Amino acid sequence: MQCKKLIKPEDVFPDVKHNLTYELEGFETSIKPMSDFKSNNPQYRQSSPTTLSTSGNPVLNDIIYYWDFNNKSVKANIAVDQDNYAQFKRLEGVLSYVPGFNTNKNPKDYAQQFTKPAIFELYFNTPDPILINAISFDFAVDKNAPDFFRIYIRNHAASNYFESFKVMLKPNMKDFDKQNVFFEFPNVILKGPETYILFDFQLNDTRVQLDPYFEQSTARADNVRLYGRVLKQDKLRKKFLKYYFYNLETQKFELLGDLTEDNLKKFAVSLTKGEYKVALIYANVEKDLILPAKINSLQDLQLSHDFSDYKGEIYGLVDSFNLEKPMERKVKLDRLFNQVNFEFTDLDDLNDIEKIQITPEKSYLSWQPLYQQGSFVNMDQTVKPIVFNRNFEANRKLAYNHFVGMPNKETLIQYKIEVFKKNIVSRTFHVKAMVKNNMQITFRGRLDPPAEEAINFETILNEKWGESQLIDF
Numbered sequence: 001m002q003c004k005k006l007i008k009p010e011d012v013f014p015d016v017k018h019n020l021t022y023e024l025e026g027f028e029t030s031i032k033p034m035s036d037f038k039s040n041n042p043q044y045r046q047s048s049p050t051t052l053s054t055s056g057n058p059v060l061n062d063i064i065y066y067w068d069f070n071n072k073s074v075k076a077n078i079a080v081d082q083d084n085y086a087q088f089k090r091l092e093g094v095l096s097y098v099p100g101f102n103t104n105k106n107p108k109d110y111a112q113q114f115t116k117p118a119i120f121e122l123y124f125n126t127p128d129p130i131l132i133n134a135i136s137f138d139f140a141v142d143k144n145a146p147d148f149f150r151i152y153i154r155n156h157a158a159s160n161y162f163e164s165f166k167v168m169l170k171p172n173m174k175d176f177d178k179q180n181v182f183f184e185f186p187n188v189i190l191k192g193p194e195t196y197i198l199f200d201f202q203l204n205d206t207r208v209q210l211d212p213y214f215e216q217s218t219a220r221a222d223n224v225r226l227y228g229r230v231l232k233q234d235k236l237r238k239k240f241l242k243y244y245f246y247n248l249e250t251q252k253f254e255l256l257g258d259l260t261e262d263n264l265k266k267f268a269v270s271l272t273k274g275e276y277k278v279a280l281i282y283a284n285v286e287k288d289l290i291l292p293a294k295i296n297s298l299q300d301l302q303l304s305h306d307f308s309d310y311k312g313e314i315y316g317l318v319d320s321f322n323l324e325k326p327m328e329r330k331v332k333l334d335r336l337f338n339q340v341n342f343e344f345t346d347l348d349d350l351n352d353i354e355k356i357q358i359t360p361e362k363s364y365l366s367w368q369p370l371y372q373q374g375s376f377v378n379m380d381q382t383v384k385p386i387v388f389n390r391n392f393e394a395n396r397k398l399a400y401n402h403f404v405g406m407p408n409k410e411t412l413i414q415y416k417i418e419v420f421k422k423n424i425v426s427r428t429f430h431v432k433a434m435v436k437n438n439m440q441i442t443f444r445g446r447l448d449p450p451a452e453e454a455i456n457f458e459t460i461l462n463e464k465w466g467e468s469q470l471i472d473f
Contacts, residue, residue, distance in 0.1 A: 021268040021328040022280070058399040059311050059339060061133055065226040066394045069110050072097040078391055080130065080230050088112070089121045100222045101138050101178050106349060111138070111222035122226075124195040132228035134184045135197075139169070140176040141219045152198040153188055176220060189231070225394065237286055237311075239264075244279040244301055245271060246370055253295060271323055278319040279369040282333055285312035290366070302366040303405065307359075308384035310400035313337065318369050318406065335438040336367070337401045340415075344447040350392040353448060354420050358400070359385040361414035361430070367405025392447065410434040419447060433459050 065086050066078035074087040100109035124130075135151075151165045167183050201219065241264050245255040254276075255269055264282065279301065283289055287309040295301050305312055315333035344350070360383055388398050404411065414432040418425045431443045445457035 122197040134227040137224040149201040280317040304366040305403040341442040344396040357418040
């Protein structure tokens with residue numbers, strides 16, 4: 001009797017393929033902003049009935065409307081729409097303009113004053129949908145102060161206000177004691193035209209019977225900032241996943257390509273058996289990734305991104321495995337970029353600053369994900385700077401994302417900052433920090449100090465979203 005040996009299909013057909021399935025575990029939660037928009041705002045923060053939404057990323061969101069009322073007008077100083085549709089509307093009582101909270105430094109500073117502060121309204125007639133995620137303003141009342149106010153939102157298609165939020169105010173210490181109100185919205189979209197945000201100031205129920213003078217009280221509001229973004233800009237972004245499967249036995253890339261946004265969470269590929277090194281790259285960008293035209297070896301795979309695409313988000317994974325049968329792998333992608341923040345602590349007015357230009361001190365660094373544990377090479381390519389044109393008096397912060405790959409050790413980043421007044425560079429300074437990927441770096445200091453004052457920025461490195469490390473230099 002002859003004993004028959006079991007023959008495996010791959011022994012006869014060495015090119016037999018197995019399915020490999022990747023599931024990007026927690027994809028929706030992993031691809032999220034790094035910054036808690038609320039906790040990083042230096043203004044006084046009110047308790048919010050909602051948790052932070054993904055709209056809170058300071059890189060993606062900016063001041064979309066700003067009113068300082070110094071022209072004694074409801075016309076916004078900053079407006080995302082050219083026709084400046086947004087305006088304040090008083091529903092009852094008397095509206096006037098009085099000296100604001102900063103008259104000692106700016107004699108022309110004015111604020112809105114409301115007698116009998118019950119209800120006022122912010123009206124929009126914007127042609128494009130706008131996502132708002134926060135509002136802040138300076139606020140003060142006399143001794144007959146309201147305890148809280150409610151915010152109601154209504155779009156033109158709705159007959160009633162469909163959102164309601166309660167915001168507590170600080171106890172009033174004295175007449176017109178200024179407080180900074182900051183409130184965060186949960187993904188509220190102003191669909192326009194004719195969208196309304198209603199502010200209704202009220203007393204706590206326990207005080208209504210005891211305080212008949214509330215109807216005689218007066219309130220002041222100034223420096224109203226609305227944060228968010230125009231949603232049509234999101235359509236300009238490209239979202240895709242690139243994959244690279246390198247067979248260590250054949251010393252070749254067996255499979256490389258990309259996927260669209262529709263099928264990113266879970267996808268399958270067919271590979272011959274063997275040992276593999278894999279790179280997965282997800283991008284949410286306006287400008288394409290910088291990649292070589294031909295990729296044959298591990299060393300050829302080099303990845304970088306245009307520095308000027310400062311809202312770009314790139315995530316990645318380097319994986320390895322031995323494929324002998326069908327396999328499913330659950331993985332998470334890591335951020336391949338850092339979020340860089342600047343906070344300007346000037347006490348003086350910044351209205352004369354027109355723009356800020358930021359340039360990395362080094363040339364492009366290209367990350368090699370599958371070669372020598374993620375090495376870097378210099379690229380012969382001109383770096384385009386990031387230019388911020390804005391009212392720096394209204395918003396003394398700026399933020400951008402910077403692609404750094406996934407270095408196997410800390411690397412030095414250095415930035416040159418040029419400050420422009422009247423289209424001329426009035427000041428140049430430099431900042432630096434030792435970083436890895438997946439970090440927040442905050443540079444904090446004076447943007448426009450007197451010429452005789454020494455320049456000193458402090459650097460805060462946030463490596464674990466809940467912990468911060470402070471470095472002085």
